[in-house]
Amino acid sequence: MNQKKNIISTISTIGVFNDALRVSLKKPSLSLFFLKTIINQRRAHRRRLKWIEKGIQVPPVIIFSITNKCNLSCKGCYNKALRMLSNNELDTQKVIDILRQAEELGISFVVVAGGEPFVRKDFLTIIERFPKLIFLVFTNGLLIDDILLKEIKSRKNIVPLISIEGHLEQTDFRRGDGVFKHLDSVMNNLNKESVFFGTSLTVTRKNFELLTDDSFVTNLVKKGCKLFFYVEYTPITEETKDWVVTGEQRVKIPIIMDRYRRKFSALFAGLPAEEEMFGGCLSAGRGFIHINAEGDLEPCPFAPFSDVNLKEVTLKKALQSKLLEEIRNNQFMLDESQGGCLLWANRKWVESLLK
Numbered sequence: 154m155n156q157k158k159n160i161i162s163t164i165s166t167i168g169v170f171n172d173a174l175r176v177s178l179k180k181p182s183l184s185l186f187f188l189k190t191i192i193n194q195r196r197a198h199r200r201r202l203k204w205i206e207k208g209i210q211v212p213p214v215i216i217f218s219i220t221n222k223c224n225l226s227c228k229g230c231y232n233k234a235l236r237m238l239s240n241n242e243l244d245t246q247k248v249i250d251i252l253r254q255a256e257e258l259g260i261s262f263v264v265v266a267g268g269e270p271f272v273r274k275d276f277l278t279i280i281e282r283f284p285k286l287i288f289l290v291f292t293n294g295l296l297i298d299d300i301l302l303k304e305i306k307s308r309k310n311i312v313p314l315i316s317i318e319g320h321l322e323q324t325d326f327r328r329g330d331g332v333f334k335h336l337d338s339v340m341n342n343l344n345k346e347s348v349f350f351g352t353s354l355t356v357t358r359k360n361f362e363l364l365t366d367d368s369f370v371t372n373l374v375k376k377g378c379k380l381f382f383y384v385e386y387t388p389i390t391e392e393t394k395d396w397v398v399t400g401e402q403r404v405k406i407p408i409i410m411d412r413y414r415r416k417f418s419a420l421f422a423g424l425p426a427e428e429e430m431f432g433g434c435l436s437a438g439r440g441f442i443h444i445n446a447e448g449d450l451e452p453c454p455f456a457p458f459s460d461v462n463l464k465e466v467t468l469k470k471a472l473q474s475k476l477l478e479e480i481r482n483n484q485f486m487l488d489e490s491q492g493g494c495l496l497w498a499n500r501k502w503v504e505s506l507l508k
Contacts, residue, residue: 200259214441344377351380437480455494
């Protein structure tokens, strides 16, 4: 069953690039890049299948939080609540080594998170070593100046996802005064330079109606936004529990995403709401795994639990983690969602597996 669902999520990943090819047809250089990417994705898929046949669950995606450092201090930030700043983050060579291992195993899609990824001065140097990997970068966008913009443009395998919360009022409330206006300028510049970029929208019960209003999406599409991630807010602290989407709002997300895919020339994903079409939570290697800034292999960015560290073992060995296996084997524990991350909601059970 795990193998079947891994194949389904893999086909979905390849499908994303088929869609990306479709929405980039007006830009020949981007179209050629996505066509090559589809070919690379299929080759990587075959490599993963070989490992899965040997009993090693290799997911199509890794989420790599390469640093906990950030140039903002957003209200309700899950990373700030869960992670402590340390001097023990992975160095350049170790990050390169982990990505090399991932590529050899057939992992071809890297979601880069943080902290703020562009805080790391070595980030672009690292990416330069892996032209066949796709790096989807969740960024607050404030560090994308003219110099960084040129670097991003020259590397088509970088897809920046600019984080906003809505319009000026919603974004500045959470991220700080002046942020929305600056990001509006950044997106305009990305569009002028024909960079394939997207946005990450943290969905709460308070901004749900705004983010799912057609006029809001239309405006972003006109700015050149080609990829929309609707990510449900996960409450880590008691103060923000009333931010989580309601049950009524949550069931609407897959329906809205499907309608937007038919209406707009852009890609849309609602997480974790749309995971249900793949049999539920895709963490723990079913669809993705998470590597934190210190090298711990975790089931999900919102579930800071680990029994293995990549400074001590290879990625292939780490993917055979007992914790990840137990989570996959007890998928029924993650069937009912009240919004946000199911592993975090069931953290006492996950912690018990470590014991």
